[in-house]
Amino acid sequence: MVIGIDASRANQEKRTGTEWYSFYILQELKKIIPSEHQVILYTKEKLKADLAELPKNWKVKILNWPPKFLWTQFRLSWHLLWHKIDLLYIPAHTIPFVHPKKIALVVHDVGFHRQDKLYNDQTIGYQAPLAKKIINFLVRFATLGKYSAREQDYHQFSMKQAAKHATKIITPSHFSKKEILDIYSLDANNITVIPNGFCQRAHKIEKTATAESLFKKYKIASPFLLFIGRIEYKKNIPKLIEAFHLLKTKYHFPGFLVLAGSPGYGFEAIQEKITKYNLKEQVLIPGWVNEQDLAQMIKTATVFVFPSLYEGFGIPVLEAMEEKIPVACSAIPALLETAQNAALFFDPNSAINMAETINILINQKEVREKLIKLGQEQIKKFSWHNSALTTWNLLKNL
Incomplete structure (x- = not known):
């Protein structure tokens, strides 16, 4: 089996919650996934030193994307269009437009829906006026006019993608599972609770x-x-x-x-x-x-x-x-x-x-x-x- 993993969040230099989750899960999966399976880590840049040591059946694919923003939807999608894999695992982000049939996505919480006033709602990416207009146009074009480039829209779009395309959603608590079921029309059997670990x-x-x-x-x-x-x-x-x-x-x-x-x-x-x-x-x-x-x-x-x-x-x-x-x-x-x-x-x-x-x-x-x-x-x-x-x-x- 060829497994693709979005390692873009794990590869951040200054990691916080979901980035640490991605990092530690990958570090442990390196010890667990048998050698007969091929694992491909997708990232925007060269792997950081603490993530770069890989088993023989693992490799990294650096997908350069100068605009930086919307890397998943455009750059990763373009790569997956031409390079097929059996399964895509996303520890902390969203599903690309182009993807395999089998997808496992981690949804850490849905606070953006329950407590929307606590979240920034500015346009994602560059903040210069012209850049904002271009980004907004690209997002509206890609989503057939349903969503803008504002952060709240991006979160909502990501979860709609998850609800529609994810084979399995992983979430870290029974509370989060209940929240996802309350908000989105999903089969409870397609959501699995896997508690996080912690850094010793x-x-x-x-x-x-x-x-x-x-x-x-x-x-x-x-x-x-x-x-x-x-x-x-x-x-x-x-x-x-x-x-x-x-x-x-x-x-x-x-x-x-x-x-x-x-x-x-x-x-x-x-x-x-x-x-x-x-x-x-x-x-x-x-x-x-x-x-x-x-x-x-x-x-x-x-x-x-x-x-x-x-x-x-x-x-x-x-x-x-x-x-x-x-x-x-x-x-x-x-x-x-x-x-x-x-x-x-x-x-x-x-x-x-x-x-x-x-x-x-x-x-x-x-x-x-x-x-x-x-x-x-x-x-x-x-x-x-x-x-x-x-x-x-x-x-x-x-």
Whole structure:
């Protein structure tokens, strides 16, 4: 069997959630897929060093595409038109116009449909006026006028493609499966729940790395609360800033809040809220953080906070548990499913409840120790190897 895999997301230099998912699934599939099957990785550019080592039955096909945007729909489609494969596996993106009959697509969540106001709706690709018009024309032409080049339209188009063409949809939680079934007319048997794994980052900390060196590099001091993810509306960062303000003024928390991630939709408003509460010196935003530093950052945090308004799974929650850091997170379905009784939950719409919950984990040693112990048990249910093995069993039987 010839298996094609869209590796474009796994090959990103600064990976975040779905990109890390793609990377780790591919790394594990390299160990699992038998040698009698040929695997082709499709990517926009040369594979990054940590992804480039391939088994003998694997190869990479670099599909150059100078415009950068719409690579899947145009460049990958063009290649698949002339080079047939038996199966296409897409860990984190969308289905190309031209594709084989057998397709397995991972849908991480459908937040763009349920919480559309939390998502940017600008035109994809270049933002120059002429470029935007050209992109919009190409998208409307390719979709027979049904969709524009706006991000919301692109998400909706991608899911309509999935509903119509995917042989199997993989999703990481029972909550996400239910959401997909509620929104789209699909057969439940065509959607398979395969939970994500998580990165065991402890071994990635360099032997010479210390908490002191990390603090100096990022100008952090202990104690600090840690959030990992894109700094945006969807992750509920404005409400987290309000809760942190309460922690400082009502509960007299002496430490910092570290937001480790790249700016996302709503970042400017978040900065304004930080200024409003006079927290510029206490809220630290180091940007995207590499794996080694992130591992040390998690390890030295006082509490890990994940205040998202919508998630499909919640990988960072497990990463914090693995490092024996107590977790406070939103009482939303996906996080309740992933963390279960190993986290302390709060109402994501209440800064007061959020602050109260975090304060418990800061000050109540018994609760911290109980959650850390429960977290060590909870993480045993998840691994990238198991995720990849279940994925392979699905792929080979399509």
